[in-house]
Amino acid sequence: MLCQRLRSHREENWVDSRTVYIGHKEPPPGAEAYIPQRYPDNRIVSSKYTFWNFIPKNLFEQFRRIANFYFLVIFLVQLIIDTPTSPVTSGLPLFFVITVTAIKQGYEDWLRHKADCSINECPVDVVQQGKVVRTQSHKLRVGDIVMVREDETFPCDLILLSSSRHDGTCYVTTASLDGESSHKTYYAVPDTMAFRTEQEVDSLHATIECEQPQPDLYKPLGAENLLLRGATLKNTQHIYGTVAVYTGMETKMALNYQSKSQKRSAVEKSMNAFLVVYLCILISKAVINTVLKYAWQWSPDRDEPWYNHRTENERQRHMVIRAFTDFLAFMVLFNYIIPVSMYVTVEMQKFLGSYFITWDEDMFDEELGEGAQVNTSDLNEELGQVEYVFTDKTGTLTENNMEFIECCVDGNVYIPHAICNGQILSAASSIDMIDSSPGGYRRHEDLFFRALCLCHTVQVKEEETVDGIKRGIHQGRPTSFYISSSPDEVALVEGMKRLGYTYLRLKDNYMEILNKDDEIERFELLHVLNFDSVRRRMSVIVKSSSGEYLLFCKGADSSIFPRVVSGKVEQVKARVEQNAVEGLRTLCVAYRRLSETEYEEACHHLSQAKLALQDREQRLAQAYDIIERDFVLLGATAVEDRLQEKAADTIESLHKAGMKVWVLTGDKMETAAATCYASKLFRRSTQILELTKKRTEEQSLHDVLFELNRTVLRQRSISGLSVDCLDFGLIIDGATLSAVLKPNQEGAGHGNYREIFLEICRNCSAVLCCRMAPLQKAQIVKLIKASKEHPITLAIGDGANDVSMILEAHVGIGIMGKEGRQAARNSDYAIPKFKHLKKMLLVHGHYYYIRIAELVQYFFYKNVCFIFPQFLYQFFCGFSQQPLYDTAYLTLYNISFTSLPILLYSLVEQHVTIETLKREPSLYRDIAKNSLLRWPVFLYWTCLGVFDAVIFFFGAYFLFDNTTFTSNGQMFGNWTFGTLVFTVLVFTVTLKLALDTHHWTWINHFVIWGSLLFYVIFSLLWGGIIWPFLNYQRMYYVFMQMLSSGPAWLSIILLITVSLLPDVIKKVLCRAICPTATERAQVGCWHQHDNETEALNFIAPISTLNVKMCERSDKFLPPVLFLLFSLLSLHPNGPP
Helix, strand or coil: CCEEEECCCCCCCCCCEEEEEHHHCCCCCCCCCCCCCCCCCCCCCCCCCCCCCHHHHHHHHHCCCHHHHHHHHHHHHHHHCCCCCCHHHHHHHHHHHHHHHHHHHHHHHHHHHHHHHHHHCCEEEEEECCEEEEEEHHHCCCCCEEEEECCCECCCEEECCEECCCCCEEEEEEHHHHCEEEEEEEECCCCCCCCCCHHHHHCCEEEEEEECCCCCCCCCCCCCCEECCCCEEECCCEEEEEEEEECHHHCHHHHHCCCCCCCCCHHHHHHHHHHHHHHHHHHHHHHHHHHHHHHHCCCHHHHCCCCCCCCHHHHHCCHHHHHHHHHHHHHHHHHHHCCHHHHHHHHHHHHHHCHHHHCCHHHCECCCCECCEECCCCCHHHHHCCCEEEECCCCCCEEEEEEEEEEEECCEEECCCCCCCCEECCCCCCCCCCCCCCCCCCHHHHHHHHHHHHCCCCEEECCCEECCEECCEECCEECEEEECCCHHHHHHHHHHHHCCCEEEEEECCEEEEECCCCCEEEEEEEEEECCCCCCCEEEEEEECCCCCEEEEEEECHHHHHHHEEECCHHHHHHHHHHHHHCCCEEEEEEEEEECHHHHHHHHHHHHHHHCCCCCHHHHHHHHHHHHCCCEEEEEEEEEEEEECCCHHHHHHHHHHCCCEEEEECCCCHHHHHHHHHHCCCCCCCCEEEEECHHHHHHCCHHHHHHHHHHHHHHHHHHHCCCHHHCCEEEEEEHHHHHHHHCCCECCECCCHHHHHHHHHHHCCCEEEEECCCHHHHHHHHHHHHCCCCCCCEEEEECCHHHHHHHHHCCEEEEECECCECHHHHHCCEEECCCCHHHHHHHHHHHHHHHHHHHHHHHHHHHHHHHHHHHHHHHHHCCCCCCCCCCHHHHHHHHHHHCHHHHHHHHHHCCCCCHHHHHHCHHHHHHHHHHHHHCHHHHHHHHHHHHHHHHHHHHHHHHHCCCCCCCCCCCCCCHHHHHHHHHHHHHHHHHHHHHHHCCCCCHHHHHHHHHHHHHHHHHHHHHHHCCCCCCCCCCCCCHHHHHHCCHHHHHHHHHHHHHHHHHHHHHHHHHHHHCCCHHHHHHHHHHHHHHHHCHHHCCCHHHHHHHHHCCCCCCCCCCHHHHHHHHHHHCCCCCCC
16 A cells, blocks of 8 residues: 655745545554544535525615615605605615516526536546545545546546556646636646556545645646646546545635626716715705795694694694604605616616627627627626727737748748648648758757757647547548647747658657658657746757757747857847847747756756745746756747738727727737737827837936926927827837836835826827736726726737736726637627727717616606606695605606606617718717716706706696686696696606607607507506505596696697707707717718608608608607607708
8 A cells, every 4th residue: 555645845934734635544543643624515606695595685785775775765764654655656666676686686696506506416436445436526525536537527626646648647628717728738746647547546545735725726736737627638538546635615716716896887977976966956855845844834824724734743743853754754755856767777778788799790700600798788888988998919909820930040041931720731841941041951950940849838639620620631631730728839830840840749758750851859858847927938858869958948039038148149139120020929949958967956946846835936936047047049930920800990990089099918019019000000100209128228217208208298289289290109118117107216206207107198199018917917007097087998808918907997808819718708898809899889889878878867857857846836735745746657657657768769779870980980089088977968957857847837837827627617636737747747758758869760669659658548547447456546537637628738739849849949059059070970871861862852841850760661750749850850950
């Protein structure tokens, strides 16, 4: 029986760790004390609620919203004290809102429960007593020995003990973790890799000592040993004796799936601000009415009128208590000015509106077979407010589809004639090689080609299909092809194949290559020093057939040149700079021969670092730094990453829309600058300002910043206010950015450099940030967000290194690229290609914003129209808290009578056509900076609501004063008066929306006219039938009596017309005096349609009306709208 311990060396300051007993085998007698530890099971819980806590927890979360809590308080007040309105008027809308939200959240959580169950009940094979036993995933425990077969998913975090492959390796895809479908290589623990059967593994007596669970993916025993939950086994028949170290909610996948911070849109912030204003108005109304009530009742003859005697309890109650009770009663009476249903309508609008993005066929990519995705619908309108766009370069602006262009060895340039696009052909094709210096065969060239064939993590795939996708077909028969996590590596290996050196396979830890003489060479792979974004290089240590130890390294020029001690550095550097200017991606290649002593020393450093539990990354970095030095430079490679289709057109459109585009990339300055010119981020006339490490070495950072600031300010003063004359482009690198953002600066106060840097950036049309680390990308976005303008930012990228800036920006967009899906998974929206950003912002964002802005303003407007007559009515009823409207009208106004038209408007309205928005990106400027929800616009809508309310109330009051209307001489009573005002109200606010509608379809007509018809039918039934469930029916026959009067019909038509007229006149005057770009585009659209419909021009008013409608299949209009549009048709610019 084998007894061993897999642990790192103990250190003095020991961190909190756990000891895992493999197979739950206790230590033998006489060993150290055994303390059983309790670990969670393997159950995954992503759901938020349970059956028992759903109601209390959901109610608690919903009543944390100010509006819901406010209406709950109003409802309770109605239940406790005697109020003028029934508790139903507040309770029913609140119950509706709470119920709809609870159903939606409960359904979403039920789906999460289903997903959890399917995962937790997944079958798993466990080795017990030398046999394989099948159990369910949630029954796994820490220490269980698990067997995983090919194409199965790892059920928990596992340490790989042995594999069916003789070299102890296995291949894994992590598509469900980061979206990368490339195959990654993992290695079994060396002490156990020889185990082949279940009996051998089960006989193992060993422990694993590791850290307690944490989100870091690369801590215990190294990333090459740890198989993460969610990853899938590939190209390996099975793996034996895999031991569970972290289970359930302690797995790294679960720990990394933390909820993202909640992003709030500018519209939501405006809604909350408006809500506070209306809450103040509500309190003011209640205070005014309470004060005036007691002032009016100060006279003894008004204290107790004959029709309203007070009870004995009311007489004995203290005046302060009576006043407070009256204040609460007035609050209840006027509480409908706060539109609780607006929040439900906004949620429905966002949820339903998000489907227009996913349904958009223009944003569907045939190559990927996918369209745009919406991960959160809370930020739809924010797409119409973007001012800064931060974009990655590789895979975002470019295709991330690498093509080998050339290589340079000691100044000799080799250019293959063609590249074989992923296929390894059975026989090498002819090769065109251009040697800039006619020389014979040299050893450095031979080493260079071998280095590129050996220094990589490329795998050779023999099968015909990979993950269901057919690959490797050439001339009708299956052949091999390369797969790798990096497209650069595949391009380099393919390039070497075209130059005569073919990488064949990795077999039994030996790498085989076919040289240009068709001879197979075998190299033993000893160590792989993997690439990371800090070192920006990777290395391999191999042993040749002659027993020579070689270290090959490839990486960025900035990470290779400082470590080179010999070679033709100047010639290679010149070629690298030339290729970078042309926009090519360059890598340098170097090597070092190791003596046996040096190799053993390197192995010692690597093994110590890999087994460290504390500061493992730092120790590995130190080990790599010791090993990767004293290189001999061999040469460099150039790979082209083509610009994405329509990337330049998209950036140009974003510039015209008033957005500033910044490129944040880790590439070198020359390569990134060439891409910026190709994508039209920089134009040839753009004056480039450099803020780079090279320049700050010549001058101090302080001097460079102030010099650049003077340059842009001087140009701005010369150009005056003309922004078009300013065309600066700024280039800054990561090292200089760190100095700019450094808190303490010599000779400058805290934050001075930041302000100067921001001032320079404000005057630049485009900014390029190169050599950026992922954290620096997020810092740039945060810096702009926190500037004094507080602009709306958008970040877009396709790789895991872009996630930080995607999460930091107001809106994060991920591209479904070749660097994995982690960016798409962590984003708010995901699109297939960069070109789709144009329609996402200029069309969808534009529409979403104008729709929800109208929705918010309209809700407040119609509630002012609704409640202000109730306020005025108190002056005519002795402040007795008598409601003007019936309880049914109070309850159904926001729920039924006026809700559907604005909801439909907010879903389908198109004030200009899609083609116009794409053709004229400058229209985006009209809605910038939350222009439709600014305070002046809000005050206009509020004043319009007050004006309309005054017209409703006093129009009805003066028209009916001392007048009889019925045939028998009977005067209209209180409820008839209120019903008349309510009828004018419903028709006015609905027709106001009809006037604002530009995009008419049959469903618009159905909803708008159907809502009015529903109100009429409901009123007829409500007042025309004696309902048995009502104790009293004060509205009986009221509506019919009102409609039986001719003057009532005339009053309704007249008051509606007078109420709508000021808004119509205002729009006509604004169009005539100072039209916006959007209004001019609308007129152009109408004139274009006029030319197409000249045959109908003989009926001018109706023709003009039809031109106004984008969908003009329906011609029906009621008489009032016909009158209004006939008036507007007289204006040369058409209707508003």
